[in-house]
Amino acid sequence: MNKVVVDTLVRSRLDNLNSAMELCDESGVTLGYFVPASDRERALYKWVQESVADKELQSAFEEPGEYTIEEVLAELKDK
Numbered sequence: 001m002n003k004v005v006v007d008t009l010v011r012s013r014l015d016n017l018n019s020a021m022e023l024c025d026e027s028g029v030t031l032g033y034f035v036p037a038s039d040r041e042r043a044l045y046k047w048v049q050e051s052v053a054d055k056e057l058q059s060a061f062e063e064p065g066e067y068t069i070e071e072v073l074a075e076l077k078d079k
Contacts, residue, residue, distance in 0.1 A: 018036065
C-alpha cells in the first residue's frame with residue numbers, strides 16, 4: 001500500500017472523523033475514500049469473524065503438534 005503524507009490543513013479536516021469520507025477534487029471528481037483506522041480494523045475483524053466458521057477454528061486448535069518457521073517456509077516452497 002502506498003502512503004501519502006498530508007499537510008496540517010488536510011490533517012485538521014480529517015481529525016475526529018467517525019465514519020468513512022469520500023475525497024473529491026475541486027471539480028467534484030472522486031479521488032478515493034478515507035476510512036479512519038478504527039473503522040478499518042473493525043471491518044477487518046468483522047470480515048474474519050464472518051469468514052471463518054467456529055468449527056474451522058476449533059479444528060485448527062485441536063490439530064496436534066507445532067511447526068517451526070523453517071518447516072512452514074519449506075512446506076510453502078514445495079507448493
